[in-house]
Amino acid sequence: MIRWHWSRQSNLRTAFERLAREHGPALYGSALRMARNPDDANDLAQDALVRGYMAFDRFEPGTNFKAWMLRILTNVYITDYRRRKRVGFVGFDDLSTNGQEPFDIVDPKPGPESELLSGAMDSEIEAALGMLSDDVRLTVLLVDVEDLPYEEAADLLGVPVGTVRSRLNRGRGIMRRQLAEYARDRFIAVGVVKGAP
Amino acid sequence: MAGCRFLEADRLSAWTDGEVLDLAERESIAAHVRGCPDCEAESNRVRTLRLRMARYSASSATTVPAGFFRQLGERLDAVDQSRTTSTPAFGRRLRWSAAVLAVAVVGAAAILLSLFAPLRVVDPLVTMKVGSSLSARHLESNDPDEAARWLSGELGAEVPPINLSLLGARLDAANADKGEGHLHYTEQSGKLLSLRIIPRSRLKKTGLLRVLGERQSFWTMDKGKQGESIVAWESGQDSFVASAETPLDKLLPYAQEIARRCPP
Incomplete structure (x- = not known):
């Protein structure tokens, strides 16, 4: 035995x-x-x-x-x-721009958004994922990265399918805006290099 | 999509993912998307993002750190060790049965006691401190109206209405001794929202400033005049504003301006 x-x-x-x-x-x-x-x-x-x-x-x-x-x-x-994990709120002193001048928000539209998304780099995707709240990020990871169906993700997270839907929509919206901004920054950086003597 | 009122964004997103299970609904959305360039473009963008995320999934982290499996082996050894030295199965079952019985008795007693005990609010909806020390004034309440009235009185400014279903709030006391107040809310869907109340004297920058926090974007605005300091948050698709000194009628144009500048 x-x-x-x-x-x-x-x-x-x-x-x-x-x-x-x-x-x-x-x-x-x-x-x-x-x-x-x-x-x-x-x-x-x-x-x-x-x-x-x-x-x-x-x-x-x-x-x-x-x-x-x-x-x-x-x-x-x-x-x-x-x-x-501690909730990562930054103190007001941390809200400074590390010595850089404040800048206005401009509409990031250097080209069609689909092209920008396709050309996003992995590091930019990671950074954009980092902009999401933990619940939204986890939902995006499970559905968009791990490729789970909504129902399975909902089951894993212990939330209704509707919540998965809305978190995904919110998360994708933030990511798209963020990736568009990164693309715009790259676009500007490339412009600076091109304009250099 | 931007101008389309027929289809909510999350429904279109779900349809693009093939996650609309009802056949009639699926066909109705498909028919709409065929005739709506905005929704078609939006659906394509969702699809592109998913494809890009799939590439990210395939390319990221394909190796484990050095020593990963050795460490795992040692931990599995420890599990095996504890299994062989643990109580035999019959004894384990007996012990489990006793534990389950004990939990059931304690649970039943707790339920009985709770029936006769007075109701008590365990987690306050709003906890806030404003002032020059950590022992400064604060309010514990589960009534949003009361919290808003209290905040208005404490800050000498009208607090913008917060149309959210709030589950709880907590104080981030880190900067309370600098005269800042923070309200952190957890919305029902789990979304974390913050309102930060900062006296004008603490705002050093002028102009509209955008700084990226760890998880959220912050916008601060200081028009440089007495009584016009403002802080705004964007979380998800919502924007929120707060001010220590600005009356609501002056606050709203700023809020509208920030909302206009924030992407939809």
Whole structure:
């Protein structure tokens, strides 16, 4: 009996490690996008995998391990990591422009928006995602990056589908504006370089 | 889309994602989009953003940090270790049953007690401090009208109405000793909104200034005249303004100007 238990556990461990190695990089990528820094992402991915291992006897072989782990990762992030994060309001002194002169907002329309969006760089997408509130960002990540259907994202986040819809709409709107601004800044920077002697 | 009143943006977005499940609704939106250049363009922009996000997903972070699997292996060892030294299954079940029973008894007692206990507001809707120290005046209330009246009195200025369903608020006390007040709201959908009340003397910049915070955009405006300091927030598609000294009739044109400058 003990030997059977040990053997089963050993098999579970081997099977789990094989899947963890296969899907670990993608899972770490998801963790990095959620936590937004490598240290937290490492801890988050590790915690999720340990929890996955502890529940692995309930995982049905042949089903989607990556999706199963994404669910665990999102839960760990929501329950453990997000709670730890301080809400990042900046003090008024931090609202200074680091010595730069204030500038007026101008309408960023150097070209058709679709072209701007297509040409956005990964670092700009990360920065634009960083402009979203945590709930909206997580929703955008689950639907637009992880490609989950609305219903699944709603289930994971514990909110109605309508909330996913409105968060997505809001998040995408902010991202589009932000990406357009980055594109405009790039456009201006390129103009300066071109105009230099 | 900008000028289209037929279709709400989130419905169009959901339709573009193939997430409108009702066939009749789907066909009605499709028919509208075919005949509406604004909505068609908006739908294309949503699609482009999704395609770009999919590329971002594929390109970002394909490797784990060095030592990741070694660390994982050590943690899995610890899990295995605790499993082999833990209580046998029967004992575990017995212990679980006892724990469940205990929780049920305590829960039932709590429910019974709550039936006879007076209702109590645990989380105040609004907590705010304004003044020169952390022990300055503050209000705890779950009544938005009362909060607005109190704020108006404290600040000597009319506080703009806040038409939101508020779940809670908290004080960010970090700058309270500098004479600043903050109201942080959590809207029902989880959206975080802030109103910052700053005395004019604290506003150093002039002109319209846009600074990016960690998660939000802030706009501050100071016209340089007594009683015309203003701070505005944009969060999501909403813009909010607050002022320590500006009467509402002077505040509104600024609010309109900021709303005009903020993208829709």
